[in-house]
Amino acid sequence: MVTQSSATEPRTDENPLAEGLELRRRPEPCVLTIFGASGDLTRRKIFPALYALAYRKLLPEQFAVLGVARTEMPSEEFVAAMEEAVREFGRDEFTAEAWEALAGRTRYIASEFADEEGQDRVIRCLNDLDQEFGTRGNRVYYLAVPPVAMSKLVEEIGERRTTEGWTRLIVEKPFGHDLESARELNQLVSRAFTEDEIFRIDHYLGKDTVQNLLALRFANGIFEPVWNRQFIDHVQITVAESMGIENRAAFYDQAGAIRDVFQNHLLQLVALTGMEPPIDFTAEAVRNEKLKVLKALATPAPNEVVRGQYGPGFIEGQPVPGYREEPGVASESQTETFVAARLEIENWRWADTPFYVRIGKRLPRRETTIAVEFKRVPHPLFEDASELRPNILIVHIQPNEGVSLAIGAKVPGEGMRVRTVHMDFLYGGAFRTGLPEAYERLILDAMLGDATLFTRADEIEEQWALVDAIVAAWRRDTPAFPNYPAGTWGPQAAQELVEWHR
Amino acid sequence: MAQVAHVEEWLDDCATIAEIEAALVDLRYRHSEGGGPDLRTSVLTHLAWVPPEWQEAAADTLAGLGARHPSRTLLLFPQADGEDALSARVHLEFYELPGVEGHRCSEVVELRLGGARADAPASIAAPLLLPDLPVFLRWRGRPDFGSPVFGQLVDMVDRLVVDSAEWPDVPSAYAELVEQFDRVAVSDIAWRRTLPWRRALAGAWPELPDRLTGPPAETSLVAGWLESRAGVRVELERADTLPIGGDPKPSDLLSDELDVFVRDSVYEAATAAASSG
Numbered sequence: 050m051v052t053q054s055s056a057t058e059p060r061t062d063e064n065p066l067a068e069g070l071e072l073r074r075r076p077e078p079c080v081l082t083i084f085g086a087s088g089d090l091t092r093r094k095i096f097p098a099l100y101a102l103a104y105r106k107l108l109p110e111q112f113a114v115l116g117v118a119r120t121e122m123p124s125e126e127f128v129a130a131m132e133e134a135v136r137e138f139g140r141d142e143f144t145a146e147a148w149e150a151l152a153g154r155t156r157y158i159a160s161e162f163a164d165e166e167g168q169d170r171v172i173r174c175l176n177d178l179d180q181e182f183g184t185r186g187n188r189v190y191y192l193a194v195p196p197v198a199m200s201k202l203v204e205e206i207g208e209r210r211t212t213e214g215w216t217r218l219i220v221e222k223p224f225g226h227d228l229e230s231a232r233e234l235n236q237l238v239s240r241a242f243t244e245d246e247i248f249r250i251d252h253y254l255g256k257d258t259v260q261n262l263l264a265l266r267f268a269n270g271i272f273e274p275v276w277n278r279q280f281i282d283h284v285q286i287t288v289a290e291s292m293g294i295e296n297r298a299a300f301y302d303q304a305g306a307i308r309d310v311f312q313n314h315l316l317q318l319v320a321l322t323g324m325e326p327p328i329d330f331t332a333e334a335v336r337n338e339k340l341k342v343l344k345a346l347a348t349p350a351p352n353e354v355v356r357g358q359y360g361p362g363f364i365e366g367q368p369v370p371g372y373r374e375e376p377g378v379a380s381e382s383q384t385e386t387f388v389a390a391r392l393e394i395e396n397w398r399w400a401d402t403p404f405y406v407r408i409g410k411r412l413p414r415r416e417t418t419i420a421v422e423f424k425r426v427p428h429p430l431f432e433d434a435s436e437l438r439p440n441i442l443i444v445h446i447q448p449n450e451g452v453s454l455a456i457g458a459k460v461p462g463e464g465m466r467v468r469t470v471h472m473d474f475l476y477g478g479a480f481r482t483g484l485p486e487a488y489e490r491l492i493l494d495a496m497l498g499d500a501t502l503f504t505r506a507d508e509i510e511e512q513w514a515l516v517d518a519i520v521a522a523w524r525r526d527t528p529a530f531p532n533y534p535a536g537t538w539g540p541q542a543a544q545e546l547v548e549w550h551r
Numbered sequence: 552m553a554q555v556a557h558v559e560e561w562l563d564d565c566a567t568i569a570e571i572e573a574a575l576v577d578l579r580y581r582h583s584e585g586g587g588p589d590l591r592t593s594v595l596t597h598l599a600w601v602p603p604e605w606q607e608a609a610a611d612t613l614a615g616l617g618a619r620h621p622s623r624t625l626l627l628f629p630q631a632d633g634e635d636a637l638s639a640r641v642h643l644e645f646y647e648l649p650g651v652e653g654h655r656c657s658e659v660v661e662l663r664l665g666g667a668r669a670d671a672p673a674s675i676a677a678p679l680l681l682p683d684l685p686v687f688l689r690w691r692g693r694p695d696f697g698s699p700v701f702g703q704l705v706d707m708v709d710r711l712v713v714d715s716a717e718w719p720d721v722p723s724a725y726a727e728l729v730e731q732f733d734r735v736a737v738s739d740i741a742w743r744r745t746l747p748w749r750r751a752l753a754g755a756w757p758e759l760p761d762r763l764t765g766p767p768a769e770t771s772l773v774a775g776w777l778e779s780r781a782g783v784r785v786e787l788e789r790a791d792t793l794p795i796g797g798d799p800k801p802s803d804l805l806s807d808e809l810d811v812f813v814r815d816s817v818y819e820a821a822t823a824a825a826s827s828g
Contacts (some may be wrong), residue, residue, distance in 0.1 A: 065780045067754035069817040070746070 056142060073252040076496035077285040078184045079214075084162060084202055085193035086116030086127065091136040093211040094252075095193065098488035100135040104147040107493060116157040117171055136522040139189060140486060141168040154182060163201040172209050186214025189496055193221050195300070200237055207241020217247045219495050222313050223304065225505075227520075235506040244299065245332075246504060248495040253314040255487030255494075258476065260452040262321050262419065263330075263442065265309035265452060272442075273326070275423070278402040282439065285405045285420040285547070286318050291364050293535075294386075298377025305384045307356075310408045312516045316343065317504070319404055322419055323394045336508060343511035347393045348518040355543040356528060357387030359411040362535030369411065369535045383530060384408040389543035390519070390533075405547050411535035413527030417446035431465045438469045448456055451475040559643045562733055566639035568678045574641040593688060595809060596686045597624040598676055600704060603816075605691035612689075612801040613659070622809075623658040623681050627672050629700075635666030637675060646816075673703035685709045687809055693718040696727045705735050712808050713738035715768040722771040725826035730821050738808040740801075741768040742818050747796035758780075764788040772818075775825030780817070 081099070083091055102108050132152065136143050158174055159163050160167025163271035179186055190206055192199060199220070210216050217237070225231030238247055253259055266272055275281070288310055294301045298343060301309060320339035360371035372386050387409035394404065423440040431437075441455040453473045460466040476484060494502055534541045559581060561574040601609040606628065613624065629762040640661040660679060664672055680686055694701050705711055711731065718724050731737060752759065752773070759777065763770045763785050770787045777783040792798075 064753060064756045066749070066756050066776075068780070070753050072752050495674065 052084070054121075057085050074443060075107060075539060076109050076219065076493065077187055077215075078109050078182075078293045079189055079496060080113045080115055080178050080182075080184045081189045081191060081492070081496070082115045082171065082175065083116060083191045083193060084198075085115045085195075086157065087118035087130075088124075088193055089121040090193045091116070092130070093138050094486070094488045095191065095492070096131045096134050098140040098486055098492050099151055100139050100147065101141055101489045102493060103151045103485065104141045104144070108150075109496075111185070112181045113154040113156070113178040113184055115171070115174055115178065116155065116236045117162075117167075118157075119159065119161055122157065124155070124157040128547040131155065143246035145319070149516045158284075163205070165205070165362050168205045168209060186211065186489060188214065188216045191219040191220065191221075191492075192214070196223055196226060197444055200234065201240065203234075203238050204474070207238075210241060210526065214514075215246075215498075216242070217246050217248060217495055217498065218242055219250060219492070221250050223308055224249050224509050225547075226304070229394075229508060231513045232510050235510070245421050245498070245500060245505070247503075248491075248500060249504040249506075249509060251313045251317050251490055252487040253317055253446075253490065254413050254504070255489075255491040256446060257484045257490075258446045259321065260445070260502070261450075261452075261476075262444055264337075275447070276421075277398045278400055280423055281402055282422045282424045283403045283524060283547075284416075285422065286315065286322065286407075287418050288315055288318070289414065289416045289538075290410050291412060291415050291536075293372070293411055294375055294378070295444060296376070298375055302378050302382055302384050306386050306388050306408055306410065307516055308522065309549075311388050312512050313504070314513070315406055315408050316346075316512045318417075318419060319346070319392060319394075320508075321405065323399055323404070330501065332503075335501055336505045337441065340505070340508050341396075341506055341509065342394055344513070345394045345396045345399075346511075346515055347395050349390050349517065350391060351522045351525075353391040353520055353546070354522070355387075355389040355540055355546060356385040356388075356523065357409065357533045357535055357540040357543065358382075358384065358446075358528070358530035358536045359386050359409075360531030362411065364413075364536050364539065371531050371535065372411075373531065383528065385528075385530075387412075387533065387539045387543070389539060389546055391546050407539060407543055409539050412538055413536055416446065419444040419446065431467045437467050553593040556791070559645070565636050567637070568675070571639050571641060571679065573658060574639075575643070575660070578643045579642065579656055579714055580656075589712040593622055593681050593684060595622045595684050596680045596684060597622050597689065597809065598680075598704070598708060599624065599626045599689040599691065600700075601626055601628050601691045602671070603628070603630070608801070609691055612805055615688065624660065625676050625681070626659065626661045627676065628663045629672070630662065630665050630668035632671040633663070633665035635668060637668055637826070638663040638665065657721045669701070670700065672700060673707050674715070677707055678703070680707070685713055685812060686767070687738060689713075689805065691717065693720070695726065696731065705731070708735065709809070710736045710738060710808075712738045712805065714804075716744070716766060718768065721768045722775075722825045725822050726773075729819070729823050729826050732814070732822075736812075736814045737819075738811055738815070739772070739818065739822070740804045740808060742772050743804050743807055744767045744793065744796060744799065745773050745776075749776060751795050752777070758782050760785060762786045762788055764790045764799055765790065765793045769793055771825040772821055775823070776817070776821035779820035781796040 054155065072238060085091060099108070099114065116131075122130075132148060136147065141147075156174060156178065158167070158170055160170060178184055183271040189208075191201060194202060203218070206218070207425050218236075225234050317339070319340040323342040324338040325341065327338045358372050361374065362369060362371075372384070373382050375381050378384075389407035389408070391403070392404040392406055393399070394402075421444075423442070425439045437503060438455055440457075443453045443455075445451050445453070451474045453471050455469050455471055457467045458470045460468050491502060496501070540545065559578040561578055563570060563574075599609060599613075609626065613626070638642065642659050644657045644659065646657070662675060664675065668675065686705055686708040688709045689712045690701070690704075691714075694713065712727070715721050715724065715728070728739075748765075748769075759781065762773055765773075766788075767787075768791060770789075774787055776787050777785055
């Protein structure tokens with residue numbers, strides 16, 4: 050073997066062969082510890098994402114996974130359960146090679162989250178994994194645990210962190226249940242971790258199509274000049290689900306739609322749609338601009354917010370029960386499963402340009418879209434313009450990911466009739482690679498220390514401040530629930546919010 | 552991989568550009584009647600110059616490419632000793648899109664350039680390029696870099712894709728290729744084929760081998776890469792297969808190159824070093 054010759058001056062500070070080989074996106078050695086490893090999130094999302102990363106050889110060579118949960122079981126049983134989960138929920142073909150690369154590095158410990166002795170066992174196991182796999186004391190802790198367990202767990206981890214290697218904390222939503230609890234949690238976390246060590250997941254930000262919204266706005270010269278109150282009439286954002294609460298009654302009946310989706314996914318979509326161009330695509334620059342939008346959101350008046358709860362109805366021809374008939378839900382529950390609101394971003398770009406938002410369960414179909422409706426032409430030039438709708442740019446976040454633009458086109462033949470037609474861009478039609486799952490991107494980014502697609506403490510607090518203000522108004526009356534049948538687009542009053550505008 | 556759902560075809564032994572353009576529209580419209588809309592979300596024009604001895608290999612490469620790159624492919628078959636005519640076969644491949652009504656469509660136009668037409672391919676290809684999208688020229692076999700045909704085609708494209716493993720005279724031919732770098736961005740499929748090998752070598756840094764064993768084009772390029780990046784000169788030993796990387800499908804290799812839109816300075820330096828090796 051040779052090491053160097055004298056033909057060219059060799060670089061000694063870094064690997065000169067790495068350039069152009071996409072080697073830089075691989076994280077440093079580390080152990081990923083999943084608290085809540087026996088839960089649904091680990092089974093449906095986290096392990097399938099880890100498998101997808103292993104399949105693409107994106108995990109570090111020196112890597113290990115430690116699952117921690119209350120359920121008693123040996124490591125072998127946990128690994129077998131995760132294999133089953135990967136086979137069921139993974140997006141890639143199952144290969145023994147990729148799976149073994151992950152399974153051989155996976156361990157499990159049964160422990161109560163608040164149990165000091167259990168936490169000591171976790172630390173001992175992590176140290177053993179460092180020895181076995183060369184992970185150098187680098188730690189990623191993934192807290193996929195219920196909100197009640199979060200504070201104690203953060204405290205326990207914080208007390209036991211050492212100066213060896215780096216430590217990062219991935220925190221699942223919900224981050225608190227109101228402004229006060231979110232602030233307390235932020236303060237608690239900040240005692241042991243700096244902001245750049247904390248990765249608060251909002252998995253919507255990990256979706257390629259959400260990131261494409263930034264590409265659409267800031268990589269295309271034609272949109273940004275018209276992306277303001279002078280040309281846009283209003284924006285509609287929809288996060289619709291056709292499914293019900295799927296065995297999540299204990300959480301959902303406490304949280305409701307406003308804490309489950311509005312506080313996080315919905316407000317992040319508003320922020321990304323309304324933000325100013327960041328100076329660059331770094332974590333701080335992007336999050337600074339999102340924060341400005343969240344700060345500029347005015348509290349909607351009570352008559353600008355509609356809440357709903359689904360009653361019995363039909364989804365795809367099948368009868369489904371009402372929310373109050375779902376297992377685990379009280380028969381008189383006043384929890385909302387639908388929220389629509391008229392939001393105003395009070396700044397120069399968006400003054401008097403409403404953002405109509407709606408989220409809900411048991412709506413006719415699963416759909417997340419951002420529809421930007423432009424102002425009509427100032428003067429109707431052509432005959433029978435009644436069929437002509439304004440230009441609408443629709444960003445389809447899911448499903449059928451892509452972008453479509455409604456434009457007016459002349460109907461062939463005599464006369465000058467104009468009708469609305471759609472130009473469609475479909476992700477699946479233009480790019481040969483499948484879209485990665487949001488969790489793949491987010492777990493990899495956390496291991497790399499890139500926080501661009503995670504929510505910062507001050508964003509979370511602004512989101513909760515708005516939600517608290519809306520919820521405070523709700524306490525003054527008792528809604529007549531249920532007020533929309535499953536399989537419809539929510540209460541009539543929600544439709545009227547937009548109709549009034551028109 | 553998307554499945555081909557449907558193929559529409561149009562043939563003419565004596566075609567004009569206008570007829571070809573009309574056929575492209577007609578075939579797409581014909582299939583969409585009565586069904587969902589068919590999407591033509593094009594990302595590039597793929598132009599291929601295919602001398603007679605490369606026709607079979609070109610067909611293999613093209614198989615499966617449309618599923619991954621929704622594009623217009625123009626296959627130019629020069630037949631200098633044939634009758635002076637333009638013969639065209641237009642076929643549209645419709646691919647299924649999971650969960651979506653309608654299909655995605657890729658357009659393939661086979662053009663046989665008979666007689667004098669073989670000397671003026673750019674005048675035939677230029678009107679059929681998709682406007683404002685990148686144009687990739689895949690040149691099968693060893694180009695005659697100084698010929699007028701090569702010059703006129705290269706001057707209308709954004710990227711030239713060659714496979715120097717198809718050339719009988721590497722590494723000396725690289726000297727002529729290097730001269731093209733300031734004229735057009737170049738991809739070499741032989742270079743792409745060495746990617747797993749280069750990754751393994753980079754992973755072993757700072758330890759490096761003193762001998763490379765493999766096919767002449769690939770070993771020359773990897774040796775040029777080691778010299779240009781790390782200042783290391785190694786000996787070459789000829790073998791039929793690469794030590795790492797297996798035998799990827801030609802369409803996969805070409806497909807990867809069609810994703811590259813900028814000049815590759817690492818490749819260019821490696822080729823320059825290989826040409827002097």
